[in-house]
Amino acid sequence: METVAVIDFETTGMKPEQGARATEIGAVLIRDGVVIDRYASLMHTGAWVPPFIESLTGITNEMLLDAPPAERVMREVSDFVGDAPMAAHNAAFDSRFWSAELARIDRDRPVDFACTLLLSRRLYPEAPSHKLGNLGRWADLPSVGRAHRALADAELAARLLLRMEADLLIRYGVEEVSHPFLCKLQQAPRRRMEELIERFAP
DNA sequence: TGCCAGGCCCTCTTTAGGGCCTT
Numbered sequence: 001m002e003t004v005a006v007i008d009f010e011t012t013g014m015k016p017e018q019g020a021r022a023t024e025i026g027a028v029l030i031r032d033g034v035v036i037d038r039y040a041s042l043m044h045t046g047a048w049v050p051p052f053i054e055s056l057t058g059i060t061n062e063m064l065l066d067a068p069p070a071e072r073v074m075r076e077v078s079d080f081v082g083d084a085p086m087a088a089h090n091a092a093f094d095s096r097f098w099s100a101e102l103a104r105i106d107r108d109r110p111v112d113f114a115c116t117l118l119l120s121r122r123l124y125p126e127a128p129s130h131k132l133g134n135l136g137r138w139a140d141l142p143s144v145g146r147a148h149r150a151l152a153d154a155e156l157a158a159r160l161l162l163r164m165e166a167d168l169l170i171r172y173g174v175e176e177v178s179h180p181f182l183c184k185l186q187q188a189p190r191r192r193m194e195e196l197i198e199r200f201a202p
Numbered sequence: 203t204g205c206c207a208g209g210c211c212c213t214c215t216t217t218a219g220g221g222c223c224t225t
Binding site for chain 2: 008009010011012013014015017018019020023048050051052053056057088089090091092093094097117118121129130131132148
């Protein structure tokens with residue numbers, strides 16, 4: 001399979017349209033079933049981090065004072081990701097920040113995100129919770145660090161995506177798990193999902 | 203120091219409501 005970039009943002013809020021900014025990004029490249037590279041950095045935007053989010057992420061306003069500027073970090077991570085197709089857990093969230101932060105350095109480009117939340121709801125409907133951390137424990141994925149830090153969450157989402165790819169290959173008999181196939185699968189109604197899997201099975 | 207979304211998905215549904223998930 002082609003290289004895929006799995007990203008995770010920590011931010012000051014829920015929506016860039018409401019003034020929320022990124023505080024940290026983690027990016028993990030996966031290929032042929034394994035993690036092949038990692039990038040992570042705090043980023044300074046000048047935006048204030050509310051106490052709730054300081055507590056949630058452990059990223060404080062003080063920590064961000066010495067962080068590199070967001071423009072530099074986004075240039076670096078954009079170079080790191082290159083043209084790789086992308087994925088995230090609840091990609092609707094991370095893709096908005098990816099686009100918004102890149103737009104600030106004139107590097108925004110259309111990109112389809114695979115979403116490990118949407119995919120896990122389809123592939124693992126029996127899971128008691130589809131929160132990233134809960135899925136990781138449920139699937140017995142190895143611990144990768146503090147939850148709600150960007151690199152740990154990106155790595156966990158990457159390992160979850162690798163598990164789902166392996167299950168599609170082995171359990172469902174799908175011949176090749178391409179990024180476009182995952183993007184179709186995550187949007188498909190349940191019946192359509194089964195049709196899609198059957199079509200891609202040998 | 204603080205405002206507080208929206209798409210997905212299920213069901214006691216579809217002329218709707220509410221929980222989940224991300225920070």
